[in-house]
Amino acid sequence: MTACAIEPPSTEGADGVPGAGCVITADGAYAARLARDGDSWFPERWTLDGPEPYAVPLPGNQPEEPGTEVQPMGDGRVLIHRLVAGRHAFALLYPTGPGTGELPLGAVECPEPGTRLFLLPPAPGGVRAYALAVGPRSSVVWLVAGGAFGPERLAEVPGRCSGGVWLDRAGRMLALDRELGGRTKTVVVDLERAEVSPLLQIADGSDDRLLLADPDSGLLLISSDAPCPGQERLGWGVLGSTLPVRFPECLRVRECAVTPFAIQPGQALMPENCAVGLRIDGTFGTWVGTWRPAERRVRHLPAPEGWLAGAGVWTRDGVLRLPYATETTPCGVSDLTAPAGPARDGVPPDVRGPAGPARDGGSDRVSEAGRPAAEAGPSVPEAGPPVPEAGPSASEAGPSASEAGPSASEAGASVPESGARGPESRGPGTEAGAPTRAEPGPPVRAEPGPPVRVVTRPVPLQQAPLGRLVTN
Structure with missing residues (x-):
């Protein structure tokens, strides 16, 4: 059977977020998608961890319906989710010589009207697979592959869930x-x-969603309308950090939709150095962006021809692997490495028209809930000069100010500096290692100014119940 290079019938995920052209295991070894032969759709498994990528078609006794979900498992089998007579049936597919073997796993019934069920992203390890049934009033997490007795109901969450x-x-x-x-x-x-517990709440009146997370570094990619009510913004934070979520201006590409799809693994304790892969959809097409929190710039790169848009995986060495399929190459992987030099503004020439998408500046500013930091209002004068306090050593303080966050002028408020105190900073009568306080200067009278609107501060991610799992 010859597979044509055509994307799956549905490329839009939950909540209107663009879906990926294929699904890749957490370790990047296998991928699966619906391929097309004429008017017929069939599952296809890709092997990505060998010397050369190759595809294995897994057609059944009859063509699959458009929108049928497939997901690769860690052992190379492919989980398929079909809707049969109102029931959600699951099976594992595997190659058997010229044909396709199929191991039925059972079915899930959703009797409540309006309930929809879909597969969750591949779980780490690749041994188990999960699905989410979303009803009018609650959502249920199901174990659909890897259990002992078919599909198992694991947990019920009040409300309608996605992601x-x-x-x-x-x-x-x-x-x-x-x-x-x-x-x-x-x-x-x-x-x-x-058990269900809250994880992310930037402001009481904001809509906050978690898009991606890296367990090694704790880097989180977040979508929220806290900086601009009614307008979704991309932000980043660190699980276990006391710093608020940041919303970089460089992640706002005018008249384009920016969707993160992959984070570089293996960067323990260095979330600001993790590379992030971005899918950028604009008037002039779809291309790839790469970004690191420490760089505060998005690098715009042309996507390979036939890219299964939104699909890709980072290696630990910082190589972004993008699967693609064309008529001449039905199964291919393009390896992209972000340039080591300064980031380039603008979009690639081959995806930019006469008036290509414009980009905002690349500043990385901390935003308070409800408005950007640049609009947070004037700073309030202090009653006296700031008194330096003893702070952690450089190794404990984390990234430098240029990497970890904006300066005080960018944040819209004055911030007293803190740092390590060495023996040379001790004054007379101080004990070894004790902090030295600066002599207070004459009091400065604060000039009356316009009233400052009180806004809700973002909730630090360290207050999340999982903050102890990742050390910042």
Whole structure:
């Protein structure tokens, strides 16, 4: 059977987020998608961890319906989700010489009207697979592959849930975006204990969603309208950090949709150095962006011809692997390495028209809930000069100011500096290692100014129940 290079019939995920052209395992070894032969759709498995990528067609006794879900498992088999007579049936497909073997796993019934069921992203390890059934009032997490007795009901979450991000390498902690009471907030489900607890709440009146997470570094990619009510913004934070979520201006590409799809693994304790792959959809096509929090710039790169848009995986060495399919190359992988030099502004020439998409500046500013930091209002004069306090050593303080966050002028408020105190900073009468306080200067009278509007401060991610799992 010859596979043509055509994308799956549905490329839009939950909540209007663009879906990927194929699904890749957490370790990047296998991928699966629906391929097309004429008017017929069939599952196809890709092997990505060998010397050369290759595809294995897995057609059944009859063509699959458009929109049928497939997901690769860690052992190379492919999980398929079909809707049969109102029931959600699951089976594992595997090659058997010229044909396709099929192992039925059972079915899930959703009797409540309006309930939809879809597969969650591949779990770490590749041994188990999960699905989410979303009803009018609650959502249920199901184990559909890897259990002992067919599909198992694991946990019920009040409200309508979407998304799905794994927070640990064990596949136990699952983050879901829950809509409840007119607002969307991210919660975490402990699949072992069937417990639900809040994870992300930037402001009381904001819609906050978790898009991606890296268990090694703790880097989180977040979508929220806290900086600009009614307008979704991309931000980043670190699980376990005391710093608020940042919303870089460089992640705003005018008249384009920016969707993160992959984070570089293996960067323990260095979230600001993790590379992030971005899918950028604009008037003039779809291309690839790469970004690191420390760079504060997006590098715009042309996508390979036939890219299965939104699909890709980073290696630990910083190579972005993008699967693609064309008529001449039905199974291919393009390896992209972001340039080491200064980031380039603008979009690639081959995807930019006469008036290509314009980009905002690349500043990385901390935003308070409700408005950007640049609009947070004037700073309030202090009653006296700031008094330096003893702070952590450089190794404990984390990234430098240029990497970890904006300066005080960018944040819209004056911030006293802090740093390590060495023996040379001690004054007379101080003990070894004790901090030295600066002599207070004459008091400065604060000039009356316009009233400053009080806004809700973002909730630090360290207050999340999973903050202890990742060290910042």
